[in-house]
Amino acid sequence: MVDVLIPPLEDVFDFELDERIDAGTLRENIEELISREKKVIFQVTKRELFNYRMGEFLEEGRPLKEQGTINGDRLILV
Numbered sequence: 001m002v003d004v005l006i007p008p009l010e011d012v013f014d015f016e017l018d019e020r021i022d023a024g025t026l027r028e029n030i031e032e033l034i035s036r037e038k039k040v041i042f043q044v045t046k047r048e049l050f051n052y053r054m055g056e057f058l059e060e061g062r063p064l065k066e067q068g069t070i071n072g073d074r075l076i077l078v
Contacts, residue, residue, distance in 0.1 A: 003074045004030055005052075009038060012074075017064060023049055024060030030077060050076040 004013045013034070017026065027049050031042055049058045051067070052074040058067050069075070 001071055005074060005076045006034060007076065019065035020063050022061050022063055023058035023067065026064065027077065048078055050078055052076055
């Protein structure tokens with residue numbers, strides 16, 4: 001379970017994740033879900049997930065567990 005902060009929406013969403021999912025797929029899934037739920041369209045073409053606890057961006061194509069993401073982390077979609 002992680003929190004995902006979406007700064008432009010000034011909102012935080014809770015997600016239960018499979019730690020084997022890669023960061024790129026997770027980002028795409030989050031964007032789809034938020035677009036449907038909040039009826040918004042993401043304008044920026046390059047977005048990344050930032051792990052607040054670790055102070056670094058997640059690399060797309062690598063699983064969350066491999067990058068040190070753990071239960072309770074806060075991710076920020078930037």
